[in-house]
Amino acid sequence: MEQYVIKGGNPLVGEVEIGGAKNAALAIISAAVMTDETVTIENLPNVRDINVLLNAISDIGAKVDRLDAHTVKMNGSFIHNLVVDNEYIRKIRASYYLLGALLGKYKHAEVALPGGCDIGSRPFDLHLKGFRALGATVDIRHGLVVADAKQLKGTHIYLDKVSVGATINIMMAAAMAEGKTTLENAAKEPHVVDAANFLNSMGANIRGAGTDVIRIVGVEKLHKTEYSIIPDQIEAGTFMLAAAATKGDVTVKNVIPKHLEAISAKLLEIGCEVEEFDDAVRVVSSKPLHHTQVTTLPYPGFPTDMQPQIAVVLGISEGTSTVTESIFENRFKYVGELARMGANFKVESNIAIIGGIENYTGARVNAPDLRAGAALVIAGLAAEGITVVDDIYYIERGYEEFEKKLASLGAVIEKVSTEKEIQKFTLKVS
Numbered sequence: 001m002e003q004y005v006i007k008g009g010n011p012l013v014g015e016v017e018i019g020g021a022k023n024a025a026l027a028i029i030s031a032a033v034m035t036d037e038t039v040t041i042e043n044l045p046n047v048r049d050i051n052v053l054l055n056a057i058s059d060i061g062a063k064v065d066r067l068d069a070h071t072v073k074m075n076g077s078f079i080h081n082l083v084v085d086n087e088y089i090r091k092i093r094a095s096y097y098l099l100g101a102l103l104g105k106y107k108h109a110e111v112a113l114p115g116g117c118d119i120g121s122r123p124f125d126l127h128l129k130g131f132r133a134l135g136a137t138v139d140i141r142h143g144l145v146v147a148d149a150k151q152l153k154g155t156h157i158y159l160d161k162v163s164v165g166a167t168i169n170i171m172m173a174a175a176m177a178e179g180k181t182t183l184e185n186a187a188k189e190p191h192v193v194d195a196a197n198f199l200n201s202m203g204a205n206i207r208g209a210g211t212d213v214i215r216i217v218g219v220e221k222l223h224k225t226e227y228s229i230i231p232d233q234i235e236a237g238t239f240m241l242a243a244a245a246t247k248g249d250v251t252v253k254n255v256i257p258k259h260l261e262a263i264s265a266k267l268l269e270i271g272c273e274v275e276e277f278d279d280a281v282r283v284v285s286s287k288p289l290h291h292t293q294v295t296t297l298p299y300p301g302f303p304t305d306m307q308p309q310i311a312v313v314l315g316i317s318e319g320t321s322t323v324t325e326s327i328f329e330n331r332f333k334y335v336g337e338l339a340r341m342g343a344n345f346k347v348e349s350n351i352a353i354i355g356g357i358e359n360y361t362g363a364r365v366n367a368p369d370l371r372a373g374a375a376l377v378i379a380g381l382a383a384e385g386i387t388v389v390d391d392i393y394y395i396e397r398g399y400e401e402f403e404k405k406l407a408s409l410g411a412v413i414e415k416v417s418t419e420k421e422i423q424k425f426t427l428k429v430s
């Protein structure tokens, strides 16, 4: 088990390069198997979830050549097995995309029920509703979702709830269905648009991604493409909030500022300066921060994947703030851990009421999930003294070289794996 050890109190200063979006890449590498021609994908983040999914894709026979850490060449013509199941794939959420991709292409798929961060009950019904509406039979058997169809037929589908996963999954299956599908109440997240653009670059006919209504005209075949994944909105937002928490001055580079507007707006509200460039955003935190209200919402609202990070910043901002989590019912598990660092949070149902304190004090804490883990690291960077974050396995699901990027901005942070190394770090920095 590895940990991050952090000596807090250093303002983060400098420039940091943001990688490709994990949640776009997971959809895109799944969709890549829908053609029998070779697909090249660039700006792939080199993180655990991507590697688990690429291994699963390779296990079913597709050719997966990693040209370098951020580029992969894939060929789906060698697929000989439509059953996707192993102990790693069961732990990630995005395995569900192989259902849409394989069902669309082969009209059959058997994929382990999805896992992912433990942030709520995370039902899967809308995906299944969509596949069934397209004409597939779908059953859960022995831990696998088994989807089968003689032919998929385009139809009209209304999603009862805005769901990123269901939108992309149904879009993939419908891309190779017969006729026209209209998907209403679709998710509008940047990764939905990126997945649609990728499919279109392979010859799909998808219009309206990024709006509430997506129209898909099925095609018989998809073809080769070369595609570069959009920058990661959530990685960028995490560094922006780390700058705010540490009274820093950070320019996050290789981003699409439009995707960061909800985060920038909150930073401005609490007293940071935010400067936008063509493909960069600079956050300067030089004044005392103050309270605000945040509610997580589907895009273009404030992202749920940034909720723990902004809550940590509000925890050391003057006054009383509230953070309302409207997407996942169990995304405040980090609050108990943050209390060890002195935080004054009270959670009532889906609302955290946050009494701002002057600063956190370093403590030993556990990362309960990916974004909460990143948020605890931010707390450690701001805190007085030393923080140890256990279970960083979760953080590595979605952040590439997190500690190295933070250290390049002046953070005192190391990845360690033994108690001896923790003691060594403590001696070195005290």
Ligand SMILES: CC(=O)N[C@H]1[C@@H](OP(=O)(O)OP(=O)(O)OC[C@H]2O[C@@H](n3ccc(=O)[nH]c3=O)[C@H](O)[C@@H]2O)O[C@H](CO)[C@@H](O)[C@@H]1O
Binding pocket: 023, 026, 093, 094, 120, 121, 122, 123, 124, 125, 126, 127, 128, 161, 162, 163, 164, 165, 166, 187, 304, 305, 326, 327, 328
């Ligand atoms: C791999 C990936 O991209 N994960 C992201 C994806 O997760 P994921 O695709 O699981 O999230 P969804 O957008 O589907 O979930 C949104 C809401 O819809 C509900 N719901 C979803 C599907 C369904 O069939 N039935 C249903 O009721 C969920 O419980 C949740 O309340 O979008 C979330 C919301 O932006 C992000 O936090 C995750 O990081």
Ligand SMILES: C=C(OP(=O)(O)O)C(=O)O
Binding pocket: 023, 092, 093, 094, 115, 116, 117, 118, 119, 305, 370, 371, 398
């Ligand atoms: C919750 C997340 O991922 P997943 O849906 O894969 O669990 C996330 O990226 O913050």
